[in-house]
Amino acid sequence: xxxxxxHGCGAITAAKILGETAGIxxxxxxxxxARHTGTAPMPVWSSNKARHRLSRTGNRQLNAALHRMALxxxxxxxxxxxxxxxxxxxGDSGREALRVLKRRLSDxxxxxxxxxxxxxxxxxxx
Numbered sequence: 001x002x003x004x005x006x007h008g009c010g011a012i013t014a015a016k017i018l019g020e021t022a023g024i025x026x027x028x029x030x031x032x033x034a035r036h037t038g039t040a041p042m043p044v045w046s047s048n049k050a051r052h053r054l055s056r057t058g059n060r061q062l063n064a065a066l067h068r069m070a071l072x073x074x075x076x077x078x079x080x081x082x083x084x085x086x087x088x089x090x091g092d093s094g095r096e097a098l099r100v101l102k103r104r105l106s107d108x109x110x111x112x113x114x115x116x117x118x119x120x121x122x123x124x125x126x
Contacts, residue, residue: 006108007080008072013065017109020062024113030106038063039106041099052099063102066109070101 009017027033034040038058044051073080080101087097 006069006073006105007077008069013068016061016065018113020059020065021113024110024117027110030110033110034103034106036062037066037106039066039099039103041103051096066102066105069105070098073105074098074101 021033024033027036031040035055036058038055038060040055040058041052042055070080074084075081083101083104084094084097087100088094092100
């Protein structure tokens with residue numbers, strides 16, 4: 001049973017993540033999962049300044065679920081608010097800071113799904 005507690009992730013969002021992921025064991029790493037969710041950064045160059053932007057590829061439903069979580073955390077979760085403020089103070093735009101938050105949330109979701117898979121596997125083996 002998937003148990004995931006994060007600010008901005010309700011039952012519907014958790015169910016969407018679980019259903020759209022369709023088995024975390026399909027992904028070899030958190031980077032592969034981020035690419036699937038569309039939160040892996042894509043490098044872009046403009047006027048000799050290297051930046052990253054959000055990928056427009058990947059599973060749009062998963063991306064939307066992570067986006068909802070990121071927006072909720074950016075407004076209400078103190079560590080996320082601090083991270084957004086720190087990124088903005090460092091020169092990132094609001095969108096770039098939100099992109100970083102979405103990627104971090106993708107990593108957190110991946111870790112939670114992996115942990116759940118391990119617990120479920122152990123329970124079935126016993």
